[in-house]
Amino acid sequence: MTERLAIxxxxxxxxxxxxxxxxxxxxxxxxxxAVVDSTEAGRRAGDVVPYTASDxxxxxxxxxxxxxGATNLLIGVAPPGGxxxxxxxxALVEAMECGMTVEAGLHTVLGQDEHLVAVxxxxxxxxxxxxxxxxxxxxxxxxxxxxxxxxxxxxxxTDSAIGKMTVTLELDRAARGRGLASAxxxxxxxxxxxxxxxxxxxxxxxxxxxxxxxxxxxxxxxRGADLLFVEGQGALHHPAYSAVTLGLLHGCRPDAxxxxxxxxxxxNSEYADVAIRPLGDVARAYEQILAPIxxxxxxxxxxxxxxxxxEEAAAAVADAHQATGLPxxxxxxxGADTILGAVLAHLGR
Amino acid sequence: MTERLAIxxxxxxxxxxxxxxxxxxxxxxxxxxAVVDSTEAGRRAGDVVPYTASDxxxxxxxxxxxxxGATNLLIGVAPPGGxxxxxxxxALVEAMECGMTVEAGLHTVLGQDEHLVAVxxxxxxxxxxxxxxxxxxxxxxxxxxxxxxxxxxxxxxTDSAIGKMTVTLELDRAARGRGLASAxxxxxxxxxxxxxxxxxxxxxxxxxxxxxxxxxxxxxxxRGADLLFVEGQGALHHPAYSAVTLGLLHGCRPDAxxxxxxxxxxxNSEYADVAIRPLGDVARAYEQILAPIxxxxxxxxxxxxxxxxxEEAAAAVADAHQATGLPxxxxxxxGADTILGAVLAHLGR
Numbered sequence: 075m076t077e078r079l080a081i082x083x084x085x086x087x088x089x090x091x092x093x094x095x096x097x098x099x100x101x102x103x104x105x106x107x108a109v110v111d112s113t114e115a116g117r118r119a120g121d122v123v124p125y126t127a128s129d130x131x132x133x134x135x136x137x138x139x140x141x142x143g144a145t146n147l148l149i150g151v152a153p154p155g156g157x158x159x160x161x162x163x164x165a166l167v168e169a170m171e172c173g174m175t176v177e178a179g180l181h182t183v184l185g186q187d188e189h190l191v192a193v194x195x196x197x198x199x200x201x202x203x204x205x206x207x208x209x210x211x212x213x214x215x216x217x218x219x220x221x222x223x224x225x226x227x228x229x230x231x232t233d234s235a236i237g238k239m240t241v242t243l244e245l246d247r248a249a250r251g252r253g254l255a256s257a258x259x260x261x262x263x264x265x266x267x268x269x270x271x272x273x274x275x276x277x278x279x280x281x282x283x284x285x286x287x288x289x290x291x292x293x294x295x296x297r298g299a300d301l302l303f304v305e306g307q308g309a310l311h312h313p314a315y316s317a318v319t320l321g322l323l324h325g326c327r328p329d330a331x332x333x334x335x336x337x338x339x340x341x342n343s344e345y346a347d348v349a350i351r352p353l354g355d356v357a358r359a360y361e362q363i364l365a366p367i368x369x370x371x372x373x374x375x376x377x378x379x380x381x382x383x384x385e386e387a388a389a390a391v392a393d394a395h396q397a398t399g400l401p402x403x404x405x406x407x408x409g410a411d412t413i414l415g416a417v418l419a420h421l422g423r
Numbered sequence: 424m425t426e427r428l429a430i431x432x433x434x435x436x437x438x439x440x441x442x443x444x445x446x447x448x449x450x451x452x453x454x455x456x457a458v459v460d461s462t463e464a465g466r467r468a469g470d471v472v473p474y475t476a477s478d479x480x481x482x483x484x485x486x487x488x489x490x491x492g493a494t495n496l497l498i499g500v501a502p503p504g505g506x507x508x509x510x511x512x513x514a515l516v517e518a519m520e521c522g523m524t525v526e527a528g529l530h531t532v533l534g535q536d537e538h539l540v541a542v543x544x545x546x547x548x549x550x551x552x553x554x555x556x557x558x559x560x561x562x563x564x565x566x567x568x569x570x571x572x573x574x575x576x577x578x579x580x581t582d583s584a585i586g587k588m589t590v591t592l593e594l595d596r597a598a599r600g601r602g603l604a605s606a607x608x609x610x611x612x613x614x615x616x617x618x619x620x621x622x623x624x625x626x627x628x629x630x631x632x633x634x635x636x637x638x639x640x641x642x643x644x645x646r647g648a649d650l651l652f653v654e655g656q657g658a659l660h661h662p663a664y665s666a667v668t669l670g671l672l673h674g675c676r677p678d679a680x681x682x683x684x685x686x687x688x689x690x691n692s693e694y695a696d697v698a699i700r701p702l703g704d705v706a707r708a709y710e711q712i713l714a715p716i717x718x719x720x721x722x723x724x725x726x727x728x729x730x731x732x733x734e735e736a737a738a739a740v741a742d743a744h745q746a747t748g749l750p751x752x753x754x755x756x757x758g759a760d761t762i763l764g765a766v767l768a769h770l771g772r
Contacts, residue, residue, distance in 0.1 A: 155562045156630060181628060213504045213663035214694075276630040279530060281505060283629045283666040310669075311715040314562035317632040317670025324665050345563075351715055363712065366660040366700055 077175070080108040080136070080144030081119075082165050086151050087111035087132065088122045090235045090343075094179065094264040095150025099126050101243050102268045106130050108139040109150070110165070124380060125406050136165050140172035148267070149178035152235070156181035156205075156276075166190060170197045179204035179263020181277060204263040205274040208289055211282035214325060221295055225421040228328035229306035229376070230360050232350045233343050234315055236336040237378040238306035239265050241405050245332070245417065246303040248410035254423075257299035259290050261322060265305045271297075275325075276307055276318045283318060287325025301421075304328065310359055313345045320363065327368035330420045332413055333357050333398075336378045337390035353397045374416040375402040426524070429457040429485070429493035430468075431514050435500050436460035436481065437471045439584045439692075443528065444499025446613040448475050450592050455479050457488040458499070459514070473729060474755050485514050489521035497616065498527035501584070505530035505554075505625075515539060519546045528553035528612020530626060553612040554623040557638055560631035563674060570644055574770040577677035578655035578725070579709050581699045582692050583664055585685040586727040587655035588614050590754050594681070594766065595652040597759035603772075606648035608639050610671060614654045620646075624674075625656055625667045632667060636674025650770075653677065659708055662694045669712065676717035679769045681762055682706050682747070685727045686739035702746045723765040724751040 081095040087109055099106050099119060108130055109119045115134040120126045133139050136147060147169035149162055158166075158180050166176045166184070170193045176184065184190050184201040194201045227245065229238040242258055243265075249256035258265070260272025271293070278286045287304075294302040304326045308315030335353060342348040351359070357372040364370050375394040379387035387407055394402035403412040430444040436458055448455050448468060457479055458468045464483040469475045482488050485496060496518035498511055507515075507529050515525045515533070519542045525533065533539050533550040543550045576594065578587040591607055592614075598605035607614070609621025620642065627635045636653075643651040653675045657664030684702060691697040700708070706721040713719050724743040728736035736756055743751035752761040 155634075181630065276628070278629055279625070280627055280629040280632045280667045280670060281530065281625040281664060284663050285504075310712070313673055313716050314633050315630060316673050316712075317666040318629045320659075320669045321629060321666025324662055348715060359711065362708065363659070363665075366697060367662050 077104065078107045078143050078145050079104050080110060080139035080142070080147050080174070081106060081150035082110045082136065082147055082162070083150040084111050084161065084165065085113050087114050091153070092151050093235050094152050094267070095148070096123050096126065097239055097264040098148065098150065098267050099123065099128055100240070107144050108133050108142040110136055110139050136168040137172055140169070140174060144174060146175045146177060149180065152179070152264070158182035163190070167193050170194055170199050173197060173199060175200040175202060177202040177204060177267070179267065179274065181205065204266050205277040206266055207273055207278045208282070208286055211278060211286055212289070213282065213285040214288045220291075221300070223300055224295060225301045225330070225423070226291060226304060226326055226328045227302065227330045227332065227417050228304045228323065228326055229334050230319070230323065230331050230372070231306055231309045231334040232353070232356050233336060233339065234308050234312055235343065236334055237376070238334045241332055241334050241376040242303040242305045243268070244405040244410040245414050248414045249301055249303070254301050255299050256301040256303065257294045257297055259294050259302050259304040261287070261290065261305045261307055275322050276315065280317055280321065283321025284325030287322045291326055306334065310363065311348070311351065311356070312342065313348055323360070323364055324367050328364070328370045330417050331360055331370055331372045332374050332376050332417065333360070333372050334376045334378065335394065337382060337387070353394055357398055357400070371420060372400065373420040374400050374413040376413055377402055377404045379404040379407055426453065427456045427492050427494050428453050429459060429488035429491070429496050429523070430455060430499035431459045431485065431496055431511070432499040433460055433510065433514065434462050436463050440502070441500050442584050442588075443501050443613040443616070444497070445472050445475065446588055447497065447499065447616050448472065448477055449589070451617045456493050457482050457491040459483075459485055459488050485517040486521055489518070489523060493523060495524045495526060498529065501528070501613070507531035512539070516542050519543055519548050522546060522548060524549040524551060526551040526553060526616070528616065528623065530554065553615050554626040555615055556622055556627045557631070557635055560627060560635055561638070562631065562634040563637045569640075570649070572649055573644060574650045574679070574772070575640060575653060575675055575677045576651065576679045576681065576766050577653045577672065577675055578683050579668070579672065579680045579721070580655055580658045580683040581702070581705050582685060582688065583657050583661055584692065585683055586725070587683045590681055590683050590725040591652040591654045592617070593754040593759040594763050597763045598650055598652070603650050604648050605650040605652065606643045606646055608643050608651050608653040610636070610639065610654045610656055624671050625664065629666055629670065632670025633674030636671045640675055655683065659712065660697070660700065660705070661691065662697055672709070672713055673716050677713070677719045679766050680709055680719055680721045681723050681725050681766065682709070682721050683725045683727065684743065686731060686736070702743055706747055706749070720769060721749065722769040723749050723762040725762055726751055726753045728753040728756055
């Protein structure tokens with residue numbers, strides 16, 4: 075049976091909290107037939123989220139999604155901490171009682187939850203956890219040599235949930251469009267849901283984050299790529315997630331970094347008393363913390379200009395260029411060519 | 424029955440790899456009756472490890488430790504990656520067959536290993552895992568206020584396994600000696616084995632490292648302390664463990680940091696092509712990466728001068744002072760007063 079996906083994003087479809095659902099809708103080859111969000115019911119998925127052409131209806135309940143033909147329900151929201159809430163638990167149960175397979179990339183492992191496992195068994199449906207981690211994690215190898223000619227590009231950011239995955243997906247797509255042997259390297263559950271491989275480094279025991287990132291580089295090479303776009307996680311100055319960010323950075327050892335920033339934001343999205351430092355300072359911070367391990371430079375700024383007018387977006391791009399001296403663009407609004415060009419020039423391609 | 428401890432450190436008792444065993448021998452109130460290391464058998468535990476007065480014999484086998492009266496065997500070695508090796512597994516089985524309780528703080532969870540569980544059950548003995556993590560981990564709270572007058576001091580370092588725990592234990596002991604309401608905050612398995620509370624932040628899922636560190640600060644306050652010495656982990660520039668280091672730093676938000684360095688080392692102990700940066704640069708790196716989250720300064724350098732002559736140690740202290748402009752000392756060789764003084768002065772105590 076062909077799977078038809080419904081994305082669960084109750085109350086949050088219009089917000090960046092629903093980044094998992096937005097990413098799957100934009101980049102996954104899977105068919106999305108409904109979005110569940112009663113606060114937007116009656117509209118189309120693509121009406122609410124820019125740069126997604128989807129005509130899938132937004133419906134008010136899980137049952138309505140099943141009636142719209144969905145065979146699978148994906149939790150499309152990434153909450154702080156990644157823990158399953160009571161409301162989402164109820165949605166998963168409702169979906170299974172409608173005969174749907176349920177999928178999630180939470181820290182709460184569905185397959186380890188006795189109640190959910192019992193409901194799945196009673197309804198003959200499957201529980202799918204997308205927050206994959208290595209079966210045998212390890213620390214990085216002593217031997218740090220890499221294949222000659224390999225280029226590793228990593229999206230780093232000023233905050234979480236601002237579009238680092240989107241930037242790497244767009245850059246990879248543009249690189250493959252130029253005939254390059256490029257691959258997107260998923261480091262989180264949404265990326266895994268889109269690409270079908272990768273590890274969720276934020277779900278790995280902290281001692282093994284860097285080693286897991288290195289395993290992903292190895293796997294990208296084994297898959298035949300010599301240009302890897304590694305999805306970023308969190309931010310170096312994020313009060314909650316900086317551990318994930320730094321382990322990933324030191325483990326993937328990028329040759330080039332693209333600094334991702336949500337235009338106009340000045341404080342952390344979850345911790346309002348933590349200011350975002352000037353872009354040039356943030357770029358230097360990433361370079362300095364990487365330097366003892368590997369030589370890598372921030373080569374461009376990828377702005378997320380969602381919600382701005384074209385004029386405002388152009389002004390934000392000019393400001394970012396002014397602040398850093400680097401090429402800047404919004405890869406969704408302006409296309410990926412400017413930033414891909416800066417990356418390839420830095421890599422000598 | 425009173426427990427009598429044997430420390431297992433086969434082939435490694437003289438090396439910093441046995442830091443868990445050394446820490447327990449030096450600082451734990453528990454009675455240590457033997458060390459297992461066939462390469463040093465016949466000597467006394469304290470002969471091999473400086474600044475430990477222990478007369479416990481070093482014996483050649485686990486069975487010999489049992490014959491020396493040991494009731495418990497502790498794996499006293501912290502391997503890279505924290506995984507149970509086949510040789511140690513055999514030692515644990517031998518201990519259980521001698522009727523001993525076995526204890527370890529590895530990533531390999533003894534209580535989840537079917538074979539070890541079966542052997543323990545067959546011999547009527549206990550398996551104790553010391554790598555404690557929170558039952559319900561979380562990200563840091565939005566509300567960042569702390570009790571007025573709380574001082575948080577954190578040991579940070581240029582490498583792993585160089586004595587960060589020892590520095591915090593000595594500073595805490597000296598502070599309590601001055602009548603201060605001080606506590607040592609364990610963040611790793613050895614610290615937990617010594618103090619009886621804490622969490623092993625390197626065994627926590629990476630998204631929760633900072634939140635777990637914050638929980639430890641809260642617990643220290645609940646225990647009545649207003650001066651907390653938080654054990655450090657890894658190093659900010661460590662290729663494998665920097666994720667743990669940064670999550671812990673951002674989560675515990677220290678007011679004062681003490682920079683720990685093994686005198687004379689110039690490269691990472693596990694990654695020989697990663698140079699240790701000059702001490703002043705490392706101190707600034709810690710301050711800069713903390714600054715967006717919290718104001719905290721490196722106020723002193725704690726040198727590990729193990730193996731040096733008194734003259735060499737004095738020269739190393741002078742060099743460290745010269746390089747950083749900060750007070751410097753070896754808290755074991757010279758006592759904790761110099762560094763504690765610098766900490767208290769910075770905190771305005």
